[in-house]
Amino acid sequence: MNGRLLWWPGLLWLLLFFAIPVTIIALISLAHRAPDGVIRWGFTLENYLRLVEPLYWAGPFVNSLLLAVLTTGLCLVLGYPVAYSLARQPRAVKNLLLFLVILPFFTNFLVRIYAWFIVLRPEGWLSEALRALGVDLVFLGSPVGVLIGLVYGYLPFMILPLYASLERLDFSLVEAAHDLGATRWQSFWRVIFPLSRSGVIAGSVLVFIPVLGEFITPKLLGGGKVPMFGVLIEEKFLGRVPDWPLGAAMALALMGLVSLVLIRSFRYIKESRWVG
């Protein structure tokens, strides 16, 4: 079969779902803002200048960045042991547990976040239980609630790539480390973790990038009190005072940043080719 032919589905996919939408967004970001907040086609860089000038988005952006870093870190810490023990199970058990990890995807994301809403509300069982212990924590409308929702929502995206790289790990390497005197801790940091680097990076990218642009979770669990960059963009399109061109410029700026992160990450993964 002609190798070139195999490129076409991929190219078509990229064209339809990436190149065309991004072009549209780019055109919008270069257009003028009409009085109704939508657009008047044209060519101007004023939206980008408006982006740099007042810096009113800086706060939400820092929020997004912090939450993305925290979410990624928590997902890594929580997901690693899960992925590791998954990878060490016998084949049949592995497949069952893997299915359980993916199971939440069978339910709509919104529904699942609403479920958290019920758990996290002040009169929910979690708050009550904590109050009984003398801890008065407000989840809804606070960064903690948003963080819980984000970690919950993105954990599978961390577990799956971690699992994929740990599953390939030759366990005799861990035994070799023990044989040479390494404790569990040492063999983890010197052998297991470095050899799962591609999984760590892939999982982190898969969590970090979407969380950076998240708007559903902060809207629902943050109740508008946890401003995030993604929420800001969403409001520019669907909010009470729409401003499509500015929203488009913000979206493209975020995409530029994300691309930088991605390029760096891929370079790291490429360096760790020996894993495969």
Added chain:
Amino acid sequence: MDEVSIELREISKRFGQTLVVDRLTLQIYKGEFFSLLGPSGCGKTTTLRIIAGFERPDSGELFINGSRATHIPPQERDVNLVFQSYALFPHLTVEQNVAFGLEIQKLPRAQIRERVGKALELVRLSGLGARFPHQLSGGQQQRVALARALVTEPSVLLLDEPLGALDLKLRQEMQLELKRLQRELKITFLYVTHDQEEALQMSDRLAVMHQGRVLQVGTPPEIYERPATRFVADFIGESNLLEGHVVRTVGQRALVQIGSLQANVLSDIPLQPHQRVTLALRPERIHLCPPTESNGIWTGLVEALFYSGKETRYRVRVSPEVTLTVISSAVNGISVGERVGLTWDLQSLRPIPERLP
């Protein structure tokens, strides 16, 4: 050669229903090159993993350098294992691989560097320290695995079929290399192999394993010349196995009836008249002579002949129920269908002490 380095006492290990190691008892002395020899699946790797600490025996005790080690974790045992698959760390260079054990011991940098250099020199890999394992040939990876295990100076080195993945030439070269290393370092080597020739050539002593049990322990000549069971006689080299019964005994000599034939046997085990007995006779210990010669013990008909250059292999029918395999390196012009005489030294025909069922 008296101090015991490794001792297994009645060690047993099951995986599910299968008894993989069956009441294994062994003593391996300090500084010895000891081999565990047996067919694939007989439990050699499991035995080695029990000694290294990766498997818990179900029963029995293990002693390393005189102290009980049955429940000590692998990282605290003074033994290093050279894995069958080498198990080199793919993300570390050759130097870093070799330095691993020393870094765990938190030795000073300078000392680590010096010892790694020496270890690489010892396995003749100086100059390749900066490479990654995947940039090395199989033989070189093998040497790195050796250097990594040797550099921490364990009192025992466990080697699991270390040459199994190498081609014949390289294997022979590495056999010599391993012997040299063992002589120079005076470390106890416990060497696992399924290659009987390798075990005979390299070992000071060896144990033959079969289905989780040790059948015989001894020096290579002891094992080869006096196999204790039919399995050993057959697995180590080749043997003609002859079933018969004792006609009469005179001191250490016995006359054994094998079908319609008779043979004299010199026995170091007590034999009784009428006792059934299995005799082993090595094909290369049988000499062919003209059938008329008076010193021929038996005569037979050459049924088949295989010439392979350095030796010729004959199938000789000596009676309706018995054929013998004979290996001869002499060029003697014998051809299929000829009658020949067969002779051997008295001590080459050995009764096997194993009890018959």
